[in-house]
Amino acid sequence: MRKTIKVGVIMLVVGVIMLIFGIANNGIKSIYWSNNGFKIVKKSQKTYYPDKITDITLNSADNVTVKRGNVASILVSSRHKLPTVTTKDGHVTVSSKPTSQKQVGYFFSDSDFDNRIVITVPAKTTLTRIHGTHQQSGDVHLEDITADHVKLLTSNNLVLLNNVQIKKDAQFSADAINLTGVTAPSLQANTDADSGNIRIHQSHFDADRSNINSRDGDITVEQTHFKSAKIHATDGDIRLNRNHVDSLTATTADGDIHLSANKRVGVFATSDDGDLNIFSHHVTDNTDYHHNKDAKQQYHLTTQDGDITATPA
Secondary structure (H helix, E strand, O other), X not given: OHHHHHHHHHHHHHHHHHHHHHHHOOOOOEEEEEOOEEEEOOOEEEEEOOOOOOEEXXXXXXXXXXXXXXXOEEEEEEOOOOOEEXXXXXXXXXXXXXXXXXXXXXXXXXXXXXXXXXXXXXXXXXXXXXXXXXXXXXXXXXXXXEEEEEXXXXXXXXXXXXXXXXEEEEEXXXXXXXXXXXXXXXXXXXXXXXXXXXXXXXXXXXXXXXXXXXXXXXXXEEOOEEEEEEEXXXXXXXXXXXXXXXXXXXXXXXXXXXXXXXXXXXXXXXXXXXXXXXXXXXXXXXXXXXXXXXXXXXXXXXXXXXXXXXXXX
16 A cells, blocks of 8 residues: 555656646647647737738728827737738738637636737828728727728627727727717717627717617717717617717617706606606606707607606716
């Protein structure tokens, strides 16, 4: 028995030494299964330096960031096959397909080698167009850039914009949309996924009518300017907080509406099955109420099944 224990201890010590030696020599690898058997995950990275970037087309399964910088560049990194990048006369197209390999083994976080694409646009550059097709399933993040047209009709992803100036068209369709500091003549935004929330903060859409729709998610609009806007949630709540509008219509089939605004605005509220609390004026089910009919700024709020509340900002 003692001999067996000694042999076991020796083997354990040898095993630990070999494990330490393997780790020290980068021996722990993630592997995945493909049609041809097991393969080691290889981290790849490449940077392109085009002479200029004038417009961008995204057809990628990877997350994409477009940001302002000093030099035009396109960085791609992947744990599998690198995305395909084509550049011609300022036109940039980035494409990749989703990986379906099943990984097994040891895994360690290494954010520097996540599948990602980073496109850097020189300062003072106005892009002609940014177009995300339905094949763009990775998240799209635009930051500190200016473009004439931004059309992201993507799928299964998040669209995130920070400090972006859009001179003409702003059209977005995604699982979730988050806009902060965005300026455009108008906004067309749509989510069609479960819990597809839309959040708009400190933005300006002052020239034309905006349309914002969520099939199954909440909509939050804060400190934003609209010439006019139509907001609709099929199954979700709508929150409107200290916005500046000429006219805004908000409807939800199944959800509450909360408005925070100056009491001088006009509010026409209707609920088929819910209570109205409009600046301390309380009305019960299946009725409507109009506050300050002659106000220049008017909110038209309707819910089929939910409460409507307006509080002074």
